[in-house]
Amino acid sequence: MENILNSILANIEVITAIVLAVSGLLATIIAEYNKIKKLLATEEFNKIAAPLISIAETNPVQILDKLANLPSPDIHSYVNTNEGKAMVVAQATIEKANPKILKKLGINNVTDAIPLISALYQNIIKPIIKK
Numbered sequence: 196m197e198n199i200l201n202s203i204l205a206n207i208e209v210i211t212a213i214v215l216a217v218s219g220l221l222a223t224i225i226a227e228y229n230k231i232k233k234l235l236a237t238e239e240f241n242k243i244a245a246p247l248i249s250i251a252e253t254n255p256v257q258i259l260d261k262l263a264n265l266p267s268p269d270i271h272s273y274v275n276t277n278e279g280k281a282m283v284v285a286q287a288t289i290e291k292a293n294p295k296i297l298k299k300l301g302i303n304n305v306t307d308a309i310p311l312i313s314a315l316y317q318n319i320i321k322p323i324i325k326k
Contacts, residue, residue, distance in 0.1 A: 236299035240308075241315050244288040248316050251280040258283050263290055266305040285312050 203210070251258055255274050259265075266286040273279040285308035289297065302308045 232299055236296045237311070239296050240288065240292060240300060240302075240311060241319070243291050244284060244312055244315055245319065247284045247287050248280075248312065251284045255280045255283050258287050262286055281309050281312050281316075285309050288312070 247258060259270065259274055262283070264286065266282040270279060270282060274283060282305055285305045289302065289305065289308055297303075300307075300311070302311075
């Protein structure tokens with residue numbers, strides 16, 4: 196028993212280094228796992244939003260008429276503006292998306308979803324429409 200304790204005490208620096216390396220590895224794995232979960236949720240959100248953005252580009256009222264909840268009480272007055280289109284698409288996407296996806300992305304309301312909608316439009320949809 197004494198030999199085991201002496202052996203552990205003699206190698207405490209090595210043991211400490213191993214424990215620190217393993218804990219660092221675990222922290223990195225957890226951080227990357229959370230990034231992957233968010234990336235997958237964003238991709239799922241984009242799959243729902245992309246067709247809606249294409250429709251809203253030419254006819255946002257079509258989407259507006261199908262919404263269960265209006266994103267703003269006076270949305271009809273500015274539905275044809277870029278802001279109005281983004282709000283309509285954000286609300287429609289929120290209504291169609293799985294609540295788990297919204298939770299992973301931290302989306303609680305329309306204003307939380309608008310940056311994702313705008314980024315999707317600017318980076319993916321707008322270049323396709325221009326072609």
